[in-house]
Amino acid sequence: MTTDPKPDYSEQTQWMLRIRDQRDKRAFAQLFGFYAPRLKGFVMRAGAPAAQAEDIVQDVLLTVWRKAHMFDPARAQVSSWIYQIARNRQIDVIRKEARPVPEALAIDDETGEDPDGAEVMALEQETDRLRDALAKLAPAQREMIERAYLGELTHTEIRDATGLPLGTIKSRIRLGLDRLRHELKELR
Amino acid sequence: MTHPISHHLPAEVIASYAAGSLGQAYSLVVAAHVSMCDTCRAELAAQEAAGGVVLEAIGAASVSAGLLSRTLDRLDDPAPPEPAPPARNGVYPAPVMAALKGRLPKWKAVGGGVKQCVIGGDRDGISRLLFIPPGQAVPDHGHNGLELTLVLQGGFSDATGHFDVGDVEVADAALDHVPTADPGPPCIVVAATDAPLRFNTFLPRLLQPLFGI
Numbered sequence: 001m002t003t004d005p006k007p008d009y010s011e012q013t014q015w016m017l018r019i020r021d022q023r024d025k026r027a028f029a030q031l032f033g034f035y036a037p038r039l040k041g042f043v044m045r046a047g048a049p050a051a052q053a054e055d056i057v058q059d060v061l062l063t064v065w066r067k068a069h070m071f072d073p074a075r076a077q078v079s080s081w082i083y084q085i086a087r088n089r090q091i092d093v094i095r096k097e098a099r100p101v102p103e104a105l106a107i108d109d110e111t112g113e114d115p116d117g118a119e120v121m122a123l124e125q126e127t128d129r130l131r132d133a134l135a136k137l138a139p140a141q142r143e144m145i146e147r148a149y150l151g152e153l154t155h156t157e158i159r160d161a162t163g164l165p166l167g168t169i170k171s172r173i174r175l176g177l178d179r180l181r182h183e184l185k186e187l188r
Numbered sequence: 189m190t191h192p193i194s195h196h197l198p199a200e201v202i203a204s205y206a207a208g209s210l211g212q213a214y215s216l217v218v219a220a221h222v223s224m225c226d227t228c229r230a231e232l233a234a235q236e237a238a239g240g241v242v243l244e245a246i247g248a249a250s251v252s253a254g255l256l257s258r259t260l261d262r263l264d265d266p267a268p269p270e271p272a273p274p275a276r277n278g279v280y281p282a283p284v285m286a287a288l289k290g291r292l293p294k295w296k297a298v299g300g301g302v303k304q305c306v307i308g309g310d311r312d313g314i315s316r317l318l319f320i321p322p323g324q325a326v327p328d329h330g331h332n333g334l335e336l337t338l339v340l341q342g343g344f345s346d347a348t349g350h351f352d353v354g355d356v357e358v359a360d361a362a363l364d365h366v367p368t369a370d371p372g373p374p375c376i377v378v379a380a381t382d383a384p385l386r387f388n389t390f391l392p393r394l395l396q397p398l399f400g401i
Contacts, residue, residue, distance in 0.1 A: 079244050098286075131241050150246075155201045
């Protein structure tokens with residue numbers, strides 16, 4: 001898995017693939033430049049004081065570096081992957097107890113690879129659509145969505161905070177999972 | 189997966205898990221169900237994609253000048269040792285084994301052949317494994333809030349339907365149900381409640397404080 005990142009992937013995906021495949025520190029610095037301020041803004045909105053926020057930002061981005069081998073752009077965008085790491089980190093800090101996480105799907109180097117990048121591109125396009133949908137929401141509705149994903153709403157409050165169309169991205173991810181299950185079965 | 193799962197988690201419960209606002213006990217049942225169900229795994233990934241979009245769209249805050257170089261300096265540090273997470277063991281998915289700290293459950297009898305093993309809990313709720321002999325009903329009980337019950341072995345039925353391995357029942361305070369285990373292998377479930385189960389018959393209610401259920 002040392003192929004060069006596809007040029008039509010987003011910058012973020014290209015940085016992350018260089019980190020994963022070439023352990024490229026320049027790419028890490030670029031990724032840091034993009035995500036560190038956003039992460040800091042995010043964890044401060046979620047209640048962390050500024051000093052602690054920078055510790056969390058550093059922890060999250062170090063985790064990105066160390067766990068880069070687990071990054072699979074056909075299954076999650078960089079933003080989604082960093083969101084998961086940030087939520088886990090913040091919850092572990094608050095609760096001092098690891099959050100229960102689902103079983104990982106066994107990804108072995110060559111399996112789960114998407115040779116022509118079609119799945120990666122499709123997922124990027126679906127994520128762009130979500131980004132547009134968020135930008136087009138009325139301010140009050142957008143505020144509710146932000147609060148939901150910052151972890152400020154209970155599940156019953158989230159039920160009423162509709163707005164982001166997740167149906168197509170969900171089917172897209174589901175197809176990828178089916179393909180992966182099929183490949184894993186053939187390996188056995 | 190040997191047969192299709194027909195009872196799934198509601199999207200808002202998965203969204204709440206993704207966002208970190210769901211309590212530890214419920215999060216355990218969500219993580220266990222997602223381990224068994226690709227429909228809900230895809231739902232979770234979609235919710236996390238939305239979370240990533242929000243993360244990118246929320247206002248950025250400038251970071252201290254030295255943070256990048258301090259972080260770069262640490263890239264070659266040895267990674268802190270992380271004990272390998274427990275793997276699935278028999279009917280118990282990995283997150284349940286993690287809650288059990290890698291050991292199989294130590295059951296405690298609660299009457300009628302039903303056994304339980306409390307595996308986690310905090311102010312927000314309690315998670316437990318229940319072992320229900322074939323044909324046995326779990327004592328008539330209500331609960332004060334959300335109850336999530338995931339079948340790990342066997343199956344059960346109540347007024348709302350039939351639940352097989354991998355199915356999750358979502359009940360609220362309004363549902364007073366009497367789950368009855370299927371004939372065949374004993375039914376094992378992992379359940380989370382936000383409050384102690386309140387049994388509606390006199391004796392179990394009297395014993396409730398003793399057993400912590």
